[in-house]
Amino acid sequence: MKSKTISILIPSYNEEKNILPLYEEIDKEVRKNSDKYDFEYVFVDDGSKDDTIKILEEISKKNSKVKVIELSRNFGKEVALTAGIQSVDSDALIIMDADLQHPPSLISVFIEKWEAGYEIVATQRLEINNRSFIKKIGSKLFHKLINAMSETKMVSGSNDFRLLDRVVVEELKKFTERNRLVRGLIDWMGFKKIYIEFTAPDRLHGEAVYTLQKLFELAINSLTSFSLFPLKLTGYLGVFISTTFGFLFIWMLTDKYILEQNTFSSLSFVIVANTFFVGVMLAALGLVALYIG
Ligand code: UDP
Ligand code: MG
16 A cells, blocks of 8 residues: 655755754654655755755755755745745645754654644644743734734744645645745644644754844734734724714814804814814725725
């Protein structure tokens, strides 16, 4: 009987020191399961400036199961992942980081859950040693915000270390978003899913390249692409402003022409009318949000 195929996708940026130890760790897991499954490795070199690509090519010469995709420049992890996802055609796909922060020992657990019928085996990172205070707080805040604002719920500590069944990968290939958060799209899709907890060790070698600024940009991207809430909020604000100032304006007209008092100066008429129209414009923006949605 033909065995099932599993691809392991690893986005790599300046990981020259980590590739070999990672490959050896994964290889141990692969061997444990090789009687039942055919494994392939898909390394995406995301425009590394060090010798990552050389090392990858050496490995792929020795092992025909190692595929290497070389991007023309550094595009960031999300694009690297996308390139890899488009290239696979196997029964399951495992995504993991190149720095050994995603323990290969979980591969067997992934497979077990997958065989039990889960289409997505995701992970929840319990605690990261050596993660800066600001990154920890930032990550918490991001998950709080996105869960409050959008219909897609994301678990805190959720990350890209996952197994996806073929059905999920095929759906994922259809997305055309440019600024994307792959794990966000996966969470949005649904499917039968389970979370496994793990503790991430420190990066084996090198520095995490996700600077605070990059993480912030990613967070903003995710918030705007997963939620229309900011635009809708503008709309609500507009409706609030235009109704209160509309009523105020009517009251001022009544005061002047019906009660014939002169409580309000002509300047205040201008200001109130003006604010009313600002409110109308904001409300129109909110309407745009409904159309986009
Ligand atoms: N990565 C990538 N392109 C980039 C930045 C990172 O492919 O522009 C890869 C990197 O090689 C690693 C994974 O994405 O395999 C996670 O990166 P990192 O360890 O820097 O981030 P963190 O552990 O803080 O999430
Ligand atoms: Mg890392």
